[in-house]
Amino acid sequence: MYDRVAIAKRWIEKGYNPNKVLNSVGLAASTYYHNISNNTRKADQKTKNRVGRKIPGYSMTRTGEKVSDEQVKEYLSELIAGDGFPYGYKKLTISLKEDYGLIINHKKxxxxxxxxxxLRPQRKINPSRPKNLAKREKVTAPNQQWQADIKYGYIAGTDQFFFHLSLIDVFDRTIIDYHVGLSCKAIDACNVLKNAIRKRGLVPGMKMPVVRTDNGPQFTAKIFAETCEKLNIEHERIPVKTPNMNAYIESFHAILEDECYSRNEFRDFAEAYRVIAEYMDYYNTRRIHSSINYMAPEEFYQQIISRQITGQPLVA
Known part of the structure; x- marks a missing residue:
């Protein structure tokens, strides 16, 4: 019957008399129009349920490397905080192409x-949270300066990015706390900061560390500023395009890439999380550093606070 309906439909669409066509193929008019109506509804439903192309979640560089959308957002935040202001999205597109080598269009x-x-009409400047720029300072003991940053990893098995936020003590090189997840929001950065305070045994009334970050959206969020204020922590942000001001956390992420990420092709997030957790334990408790008397970070920290040794001052 469906073949006869299709044949009749084809001839009727060509302009032949419907009654003659239906009589010739042996179809009742009610049967024909009932089937045509059902097919139309099904086609409309398919069109309604059809979704657009899935957003890939990354952009490509001119050298063929994938850069996650979250990293691009960080670039945009830095451009807005620095030379990008008061650029609109079209000028920001040009800056992303020229400064970071991205292949990206203005719509994205x-x-x-x-x-x-x-976006320019929505941009708000809040004078109650002025930007505190980082300055070179001498660090002579643990818990004086911490640095935080986000690294992006890639899961080959599921073709998706994940986030790794780490907080390092620049004096003893310990990663005090970290977050690994498929997302990384300001609340996650706040939780890392709170956990680090707890792990280091810092309580109200004690001198709190200075926390240094870049201008990523997790660190410029209102909730992060409020958390720092509540904990009595001074938060300073590095000037735009000066990663050397965050050298210790950048150095750790380079080590992480070389010794962990580049040696593993993760099948899924669970595997990535397990491998990273194992590496973080190794880094803190067993990996020796020439800059801290050839000790692991946690061993060096324990000997410093028990005054068995004294470390060398450094400038960060």
Whole structure:
């Protein structure tokens, strides 16, 4: 019957008399139009259920490397905080192409700017949270300066990125706390900071460390500023395009890439989480550093606070 309906439909669409066509193929008019109506509804439903192309979640560089959308958002935040202001999304697109070598169009930049709420008509400057720029300072003991940053990893098995936020004590090189997840929001950065305070046994009334970060959205968020204020922690942010001001956490992430990420092709997030957790334990408790008397970070920290040894001052 469906073949006869299709044949009749084809001839009727060509302009032949419907009654003659239906009589010739042996179909009742009610049967024909009932089937045509059902097919139309099914086609409309398929069109309604059809979704657009899945957003890949990354952009490519001119050298063929994948850069996650979250990393692009960080670039945009830095451009807005620095030379990008008061650029609109089209000028930001040019800056991303020239400064970071991205292959990206203005439509995607518009979408990412909208997600960050930094489109020009929406941009707000809050004078109650002024930017505290980082300055070179001498560090002579643990818990004087901590540095935090986010590294992006890739899961080959599921073709998705994950986030690794780490907090390092620049004096003893310990990664005090970290977050690994498929997302990384300001609340996650706040939790890492709170956990680090707890692990180091710092309580109200004690001198708190200075926390240094870049200008990523997790660190410029209102909730992160409020958490630092509540903990009586001074938060300073490095100037735009000066990663050397965050050298200790950048150095750790380079080690992490060389000794962990580049040696593993993760099948899924569970495997990535397990491998990273094992490496972080190794880094803190067993990996020796020439800059801290050829000790592991936690051993060096324990000997410093028990005054068995004295470390060399450094400038960070």
């Amino acid at each position: 930049v518009y979408r990412l700017c909208k997600e960050l709420n930094i």
